[in-house]
Amino acid sequence: MVEGARRPLRADARRNREKILAAALRVFAAQGLDAHLERIAKEAGVGSATLYRNFPTREALIEAVYRNELARLCDAAPALLAAEPPLEALRAWTRLFLDYVTAKYGMIDALRAIAATGGNPYGHSREMIQAALGALMDACAAAGTIRTDIAPTDVFAALEGIALTSAKPEQRRQAERLLDLTLDGLTARL
Incomplete structure (x- = not known):
């Protein structure tokens, strides 16, 4: 081997x-x-x-939990696209993104400690998330349901902003309203 x-x-x-x-x-x-x-x-x-x-070690377990949640988020995109119309798949995925961020924030101090010791729990996270989001947005654009002048990096920045301000469990309803507002702004105007 x-x-x-x-x-x-x-x-x-x-x-x-x-x-x-x-x-x-x-x-x-x-x-x-x-x-x-x-x-x-x-x-x-x-x-x-x-x-x-x-x-x-505890750190190995925490890092594995984080990576597992990241994989679940990214792997959900193709499954959602297979099960729902593209815009509904995107909407459902944004809710999973909130779940992922909520779990990540619960582990943030431990993840920072792992990074401080030379580990890289975040390696390729951003690229993986943007690829999943890009696939969802491409499907929506092909279906004519979203604007094509907005890049996945822009939508990811909006999702991060919502998560930073509303990722606590008690703020979930507000976060979902903000996600809907963002998706409404992304929707193609006929």
Whole structure:
């Protein structure tokens, strides 16, 4: 095997890893990033050894949770486009973006600490998000439902602004109104 390359996980190991990541997200959201890792293992239905085999440190687990949420956000774009008309897919994706940002902000101090020690939890995040958003916007433009003079980078900046000012759970309704306002401004005028 090439140095640094990893063998694919067995199906049961992959399921355990996914259960740990889902449990960690729930437990960190409820109890904060200092929650006991044993609590996460119990919530996931795995032993502590399984948790530590997958994530040898708290920082590794936090970074994996962040990357998993990023992947879920970006992977949702094609699935939404397959299930809904393009503009509705874009609208649904912007709500997922809020979920992603809310989870990210809950981990921000830990992610900054990881970055301070030389890790790069944010590596390629912006590009991945803009690619997913670009695919959604391209589908909307092809359907004639949005303006074509607005770049994905501009819409991403608007989404970031909404997230910065309204990403707390108690501000969710306001954030959704702001998303609708942004999407209304993006809608093609006939």
